[in-house]
Amino acid sequence: MILRSITLRRTANLSATLLMGGATLLVLLPLIIIFYHIVKMGISSISLDFFTQIPKPTGEAGGGMANGIAGSAIMIGMASLVGLPIGIFGAVYLTEYGTGKLATAIRFCADVLSGIPSIITGMVAYSMLVVPLKGFSALAGSFALSLIMIPIVLRTTEEQLKMVPATLREASLALGVPLWRTSIKVTLRSALTGVITGVLLAIARVAGETAPLLFTALGNQFWSKKLTEPMAALPLQIFNFAISPYEDWHRLAWAGALVLVVLMFGLSLAARWLGRSKHS
Amino acid sequence: MNSKLAIRDLNIHFGDNHAVKNVAMEVAENSVTAIIGPSGCGKSTVLRSINRMHDLTPSARVTGTIMLDDTDIYGRSVDPVTIRRRVGMVFQKPNPFPAMSIYDNVIAGYKLNGVLKKGDADEIVESSLKRVALWDEVKDRLRTGAVELSGGQQQRLCIARTIAVKPEVILMDEPASALDPISTLKIEELIEDLKSKYTIVIVTHNMQQAARVSDVTAFFYIGELVEIGETRKVFTNPEKKQTEDYITGRFG
Amino acid sequence: MQNSAQGIKGDAIFRGFTLLLACSIIVILLLMTAEMVKESLPAISRFGWRFISGSTWDAVQEEFASLPYLYGSIVSSILAILLATPLSIGTALFITELAPRKVGAATAALVELLAAIPSVIYGLWGILVMTPWLQSTIQPFLIEHFGFLPFFRGAPYGVSMLAAVFILMIMIVPIITSITKEVLMAVPSSQKEAAIALGATRWEMIRMAVLPYGRSGILGAVILGLGRAIGETMAVTMVIGNTPKISLSLLSPAYTMPSVIANEFAETTTKMHASALMEIGLILLFVTLVINFLARMLLWSVTRKWKGGVA
Numbered sequence: 053m054i055l056r057s058i059t060l061r062r063t064a065n066l067s068a069t070l071l072m073g074g075a076t077l078l079v080l081l082p083l084i085i086i087f088y089h090i091v092k093m094g095i096s097s098i099s100l101d102f103f104t105q106i107p108k109p110t111g112e113a114g115g116g117m118a119n120g121i122a123g124s125a126i127m128i129g130m131a132s133l134v135g136l137p138i139g140i141f142g143a144v145y146l147t148e149y150g151t152g153k154l155a156t157a158i159r160f161c162a163d164v165l166s167g168i169p170s171i172i173t174g175m176v177a178y179s180m181l182v183v184p185l186k187g188f189s190a191l192a193g194s195f196a197l198s199l200i201m202i203p204i205v206l207r208t209t210e211e212q213l214k215m216v217p218a219t220l221r222e223a224s225l226a227l228g229v230p231l232w233r234t235s236i237k238v239t240l241r242s243a244l245t246g247v248i249t250g251v252l253l254a255i256a257r258v259a260g261e262t263a264p265l266l267f268t269a270l271g272n273q274f275w276s277k278k279l280t281e282p283m284a285a286l287p288l289q290i291f292n293f294a295i296s297p298y299e300d301w302h303r304l305a306w307a308g309a310l311v312l313v314v315l316m317f318g319l320s321l322a323a324r325w326l327g328r329s330k331h332s
Numbered sequence: 333m334n335s336k337l338a339i340r341d342l343n344i345h346f347g348d349n350h351a352v353k354n355v356a357m358e359v360a361e362n363s364v365t366a367i368i369g370p371s372g373c374g375k376s377t378v379l380r381s382i383n384r385m386h387d388l389t390p391s392a393r394v395t396g397t398i399m400l401d402d403t404d405i406y407g408r409s410v411d412p413v414t415i416r417r418r419v420g421m422v423f424q425k426p427n428p429f430p431a432m433s434i435y436d437n438v439i440a441g442y443k444l445n446g447v448l449k450k451g452d453a454d455e456i457v458e459s460s461l462k463r464v465a466l467w468d469e470v471k472d473r474l475r476t477g478a479v480e481l482s483g484g485q486q487q488r489l490c491i492a493r494t495i496a497v498k499p500e501v502i503l504m505d506e507p508a509s510a511l512d513p514i515s516t517l518k519i520e521e522l523i524e525d526l527k528s529k530y531t532i533v534i535v536t537h538n539m540q541q542a543a544r545v546s547d548v549t550a551f552f553y554i555g556e557l558v559e560i561g562e563t564r565k566v567f568t569n570p571e572k573k574q575t576e577d578y579i580t581g582r583f584g
Numbered sequence: 585m586q587n588s589a590q591g592i593k594g595d596a597i598f599r600g601f602t603l604l605l606a607c608s609i610i611v612i613l614l615l616m617t618a619e620m621v622k623e624s625l626p627a628i629s630r631f632g633w634r635f636i637s638g639s640t641w642d643a644v645q646e647e648f649a650s651l652p653y654l655y656g657s658i659v660s661s662i663l664a665i666l667l668a669t670p671l672s673i674g675t676a677l678f679i680t681e682l683a684p685r686k687v688g689a690a691t692a693a694l695v696e697l698l699a700a701i702p703s704v705i706y707g708l709w710g711i712l713v714m715t716p717w718l719q720s721t722i723q724p725f726l727i728e729h730f731g732f733l734p735f736f737r738g739a740p741y742g743v744s745m746l747a748a749v750f751i752l753m754i755m756i757v758p759i760i761t762s763i764t765k766e767v768l769m770a771v772p773s774s775q776k777e778a779a780i781a782l783g784a785t786r787w788e789m790i791r792m793a794v795l796p797y798g799r800s801g802i803l804g805a806v807i808l809g810l811g812r813a814i815g816e817t818m819a820v821t822m823v824i825g826n827t828p829k830i831s832l833s834l835l836s837p838a839y840t841m842p843s844v845i846a847n848e849f850a851e852t853t854t855k856m857h858a859s860a861l862m863e864i865g866l867i868l869l870f871v872t873l874v875i876n877f878l879a880r881m882l883l884w885s886v887t888r889k890w891k892g893g894v895a
Contacts, residue, residue, distance in 0.1 A: 065786055069682060072674045083694060089709055148602070149602075157610065162609050169817060171842050172620065172868060172872075179622075232594050260705070263818055309708050
């Protein structure tokens, strides 16, 4: 390599540099285009009605996705109720006691689980809840979402807990505080902002999930009265309206996409900001 | 004087590494015992075994007996938490809880265990901070964060936190090694003062410090207790050649 | 202090409690697999191997075989990976080795944002913006100039295998890029400095020190991307045309395993139809399990994340 002419080497270096830069541009270009369309179409379609009305029948202009927004909030809330404690305290186990083979197996399963297509989670939730309860329901949707949440929360929380200095745990233990209280009041407490960051990212992730809701929550054109009924969700409505042939519904889908993307970026910006303020 | 701690046949392994070998020593009540020796000699390892801090390290195995009065610290039915309440510890680097105020740090031992009445708290905070001569420096800003204190103040706060839970023995793991000379002096004065009420075991790599603060000095070398005796004697007329070489600076 | 016996007991209870929750991960994985196997059994016993070799999908006759879906999934994912891999590695190298610190950080942040966009939004953009554009520009161009190749025959429908490949590529690039970036950042700087000290140019340093060191990690990232592509449901369903036909032409509509599940599962009328879809799900689960297993093995060997525990 050293023996090759210097011009040749410089040329190779330059072309490689240009290729890398070019690849980066090609990667970022779709992002910019997609953003442009979401913002342009979304802003022109969004109105107060979007947040207060339910969808109008085809042919009628207007309407909104209030039931979808509420449905998503309810189902994410219920999924968090189950998924967050399991993920967070599972991570506490891995941090405090997780040195053996079992802990390695748990970490590995969590990583593998988070790579399983979410539509399969939906099928499992279908056969475990929809079939026995004899109907699509918000409950089944929440269950599917919580299954997706658990491995994400577990791994991100463990990363955060591992960063808590051992000296703090030792300080607490040396005061005669039992390990379990130390875990909760010192280790978890010290990593709190990091844990919240992970939770926000997990919520952002499930907020956009559509496939696992297709045959669990199913969707609903109207307000749901019970958790055992089908329930609307924002991403489901975006999907159904996007593949419909109606212009009015396309506009609602764009508005929904804008709301979802703003929510997403809001959550991940909040997470980023929290993560940063902790380090300063 | 009564023997407060009696260590017999103490062996500590980390996996295959035999870190502490057949140590036997006694610590008298209301005395200061200094443990000295070159780094890696196992002095901190011995210290941490006295309040069962090695329980947290899965690879660590501690055998032998350590009697705290009449209790075998490693006895079958003994709760490490109870031991740690009787045997407090001050660490090398000041480690106040960063999320807590000065006030809360002092009563952290109670707060974290969830057992404290408001009236008692004020009293404990004041007496503990006075005991470590920090009260006058911080009494006007008890509610501010502990991390805003200087390193020396933080370490005294950590000592206040330790004595607040009324231990019988205080273990100190090189408590002044991260501090400036003036703060170090204050800590040393404090140790002298605390002796009247507590039994103190201090690990230090600073021989002058050991000579200044301790009544008894133990010299460790590669996991073994080479010599233990009255401090003045160990420093002026050691029995073993290794001890002499170390304190005269020929190795270590 | 009063509660002195709480140590041993409390710690044992706490340990048991957290262990139980941590183990739920393993339980979930086993339960999902068991459930999928159980529900697929009727289809497996009725159709046997013919399920993956045949191409009839007829809910009325209750005759089910999945080859067109397998074909669609494999072709769309492989092509997307082939396009995405060089772009992702290039971008990751740009971020870690080439760009000034701030530009690199900003690019990385943008890529993360791209990875956070939900699949249904890619689908929305794909069906309402990208496919009409493909139909009016790219596809006629391909037909006119490359129509002699079997890959570019037929009419420009818009929704097509090509659209699925493009949308998949856009979606998996951020994933591969961000993991590759992590892998490259784990390359010790001593390796790079050694190359630079020998008089290597930047590109030679990358070739000598960075890429060989990160090879297995990058492979892991690519395999993980493949797993994502195969399991990707919503965006593909919205742009691929959902036609169970095996065609060499990238301009024809096609169908994938997740898409057929998404479209039909909620509306199955017979047990056998549901079971056949479950079997497709089981195949998908099996494939993604193997892929993720491989990818994590490769990635763990680089980032050594399993070494947790006591400092």
